[in-house]
Amino acid sequence: MLKKLFGKKEKAPKTIAIHAPLTGTLKSLEEVPDPVFSQKMMGDGVAIEPTVGKVVSPVEGEVMQVFPTKHAVGIKAKNGAEILIHIGLETVSMEGGGFEAHVSEGKKVNVGETLITYDLDLVKEKAKSTITPILITNGDNMGELVKKDASAVTAGQEEVLEISSK
Known part of the structure; x- marks a missing residue:
């Protein structure tokens, strides 16, 4: 009876798909002309050479951080994966010029929802x-x-990564 009242607790998915957060050409991290990224010092993943200035959520999850300069956003997926999307290289020096955030920390997001x-x-x-x-x-x-x-x-369409929790 209590199960009927309170429902079953939703179990976090073990493996999730990470969709393209931008429209453009998919590249390997090794192709990024910055050793911090190409040598995977901040983590493994992929890169996209964008053709459109719009970043969407690649997963269902929660926004962990929107950088003050709006050049990067961090999202925690339902399985615990922490995803960083870093728009361009050396864009922090632009001090937010030309960037507009559409979400803030703590916001729950779905695949394809506009972030920046x-x-x-x-x-x-x-x-x-x-x-x-x-x-x-x-x-x-x-x-x-x-x-x-x-x-x-295309942003929010193709899967670019798949990550499993331990």
């Missing part, structure tokens, strides 16, 4: 690169990471 929009042409002009790393920052606490094969990806 930005002026892609301005990033091309002011930053070192527009390439955007998508990292699993707590990979040591997670299980297997599978990178999907794709070239052209």
